[in-house]
Amino acid sequence: MFSGFAGMMNRDQKLKGTVVLMQKNVLDVNELTAVKTDPIGIIGGAFGAVAGAAGTFVDTATSIFGRNVALKLISATVADGRSGKGKVGKQTFLEGLLSSIPTLGDKQSAYDIHFEWDVSKDGIPGAFYIENFLQHEFFLVSLTLEDVPNHGSIHFVCNSWIYNDKKYKSDRIFFANKTYLPSDIPAPLAYYIEEELKTLRGDGKGERQEWERVYDYDVYNDLGDPDSKATLARPVLGGSSTLPYPRRGRTGRKAAKKDPKSESRSGFVYLPRDESFGHTKSSDFLAYILKSASQNVIPRLRSVVTGQFNQPEFNTFEDVRSLYDGGIKVPTNFLSDLAPIPLLKEILRTDGESALKFVQPKVVQVDHSAWMTDEEFAREMIAGVNPHIIKRLSEFPPKSKLDSKLFGDNTSTITKEQLEPNLGGVTVEQALQNNKLYILDHHDILFPYLRKINATETKAYATRTILFLQNDGTLKPLAIELSKPHPQDDSYGPVSEVYLPASEGVEARIWLLAKAYVVVNDSCYHQLVSHWLNTHAVVEPFIIATNRHLSVVHPIHKLLLPHYRDTMNINSLARNVLVNAEGIIESTFLWGGYSLEMSAVSYRDWVFPDQGLPNDLLKRGVAVEDPASPHGIRLLIEDYPYASDGLEIWAAIKSWVEEYVNFYYKSDAAITQDVELQAFWKELVEVGHGDLKNSTWWFKMQTRAELIEASTILIWIASALHAAVNFGQYPYGGYILNRPTKSRRFMPAKGSPEYDDLAKNYEKEYLRTITPKNDTLVDLTIIEVLSRHASDEQYLGQRVEGDLWTSDSAPVEAYKKFARKLAEIEEKLVQKNSDESLRNRYGPVKMPYTLLYPSSEEGLTFRGIPNSVSI
Known part of the structure; x- marks a missing residue:
């Protein structure tokens, strides 16, 4: 008992x-x-x-x-x-x-x-x-x-x-x-x-081991492999004003023997263990797929194309379309080797025993030739995969910020006389005053590197494209300026040629080529700056600083945690096989071996507060402040799909963050007294983004308003901005004619054999100018992987922990309200896409803008906003 x-x-x-x-x-x-x-x-x-x-x-x-x-x-x-x-x-x-x-x-x-x-x-x-x-x-x-x-x-x-x-x-x-x-x-x-x-x-010492959880910083000194061969050496990015860069996670690998400033490379790339893909679904296989694609599938594809069938080039546009319709004839053993890789086999659809086919990109699912129109060319600048570069033209002619002592006078050579016949009866001055002129400017970023790039097998121009906002809300390209270095020296300034729209004869073919040079530059800027630098790379220091200084019980740690999921992992993978020396990006994009170096030049102008959507729109001049407008700003291009949809998402994020921050911080004094928050922000600015630490635009982190704005910007970058520039890659770029990544020949001069050939067979000459077949196969294979959602993706408004991420009921309810708001926004965007008066939302290709729909299913959906830069 x-x-x-x-x-x-x-x-x-x-x-x-x-x-x-x-x-x-x-x-x-x-x-x-x-x-x-x-x-x-x-x-x-x-x-x-x-x-x-x-x-x-x-x-x-x-x-x-x-x-x-x-x-x-x-x-x-x-x-x-x-x-x-x-x-x-x-x-x-x-x-x-x-x-x-x-x-x-x-x-x-x-x-x-x-x-x-x-x-x-x-x-x-x-x-x-x-x-x-x-x-x-x-x-x-x-x-x-x-x-x-x-x-x-x-x-x-x-x-x-x-x-x-x-x-x-x-x-x-x-x-x-x-x-x-x-x-x-x-x-x-x-x-x-x-x-x-x-x-x-951690202690900042030694080589990190697989099981460790240490978060520390390092410069980008692991992209090259000088010990393998001299041509694989790459400059260190970060730690200097010449080539500044955000910091990456430190791995502690030994220095390269032939370059002590560089880190030696190995198959194992440390990242804090909990940053690894920890889930059991398709995201787990991403590393495997990219590795196998780059080391095995792609070389075999190249062998099949160039060796067995001796067809290294596309000859007609129909040849390109056959990648999706008829497929590539391949040996049966090639297909059998793909059998153990279900996702890769799904991406490269196999029908029968001898044809390997790619998924048909969305841009040509309705109309095979609509991509060629001027309207679609312009529409993709505001609804494509790189929709946040276009600016309002505020002065004419456009000027350059390049040092004239080094690069001469880079003022545009486009004249009023070239533009005004297509301005509908108004002058250039009137069009400027009425906010009708816009520019896609890829001049200054490229011109200093053109001589080096053109010394390789690629041939390129710095480009400026002037556009006119028409009364129906669409943009019309007016002129394209192609510039290349003076034969004698850069200091003489560029040699420029201006091309005007044409719809008939060989001039129409020349105009199509001019647009291709513009898109090649846009494709490179998109991949290396808009996508890699401005989402992947800039977020990593936030992840490191958060884990080093904000404890897991801290409210801002809990707020930001979902927006870090898998980012360090995909970044480490990218450094290993995508953006490394002679990796997939260097091999298939125009910028080649200068790719990451050029992104470092762009980082000099990166301003954190301007990464928030409203500030970005105002800075580019495509919007003006307007207290009477729903979001406090008014779009000058009213039918601007990325901007109008994005403002809805931005407002929802900010409202959620504001409610959350104000729940935990009852005054501005609570911000300054938060020792963890202050240590986090100090190290983020001084170390994580240390090359820009002296910039006056950094928030001082003294008020709730600053914390709300900073958190909103970070969440926007990691979720909506990344979604906008990532998940349209294959839908738009999977058709290489629409988004070429290389140019290999200069514009043919009138009277030259190439000019005559262009008149006789423009498709063949166009294809000899843009990305070759081998590189196209690589591009398609990789960007289709990167444009897909994993089956276990966590979308904006979702958390992997369900309702258990905090024991405080008010923030949990506020987050549920945020999720409901996102669902309401999605319904609103669906209705917008059914409004045929908004021509920029679907364009000649009949491709509604869905990239900022918050939700998605698994796969290649052209929609969905994941919480984080997870792929």
């Missing part, structure tokens, strides 16, 4: 919990990207391993994890009398595998656990230690404590890889989903929170 009573007391002093975890992901990204040979064969083995592991896991899970995973609770309210630190409970092991929990995700498993813990003496748990005695890691999803006396449930959202205990210098710790400003952190938890931040900051 006594023993039974004691047992009851013992049970009363136990807290019941549920631990959710996942087995080690067989497709470990760091292992995959280390593949050097036969990636397709290894992929097959990996897929088989996944299938095998899934089949046996449930049967063996309890025996594997039971006594090999231990937890200890830590009190948030009761301190150890000697140290003042929160009291630590007894070690407790996982118990039985729970067979059915409705909330379990894919490949997740749940376990019972019971802690010896008396709330009346030990207090309310606020953290826990976990130890893994297994040799392999697992992914810890969460711990939930149920029915805590006088408290209810306590949730610990973890989402972290746990390695063998011996791998760590300090015990792994997780905190409950309570949210605190630093001044409000319970004293018993303060020590543990600061120790965790110290762990994440």
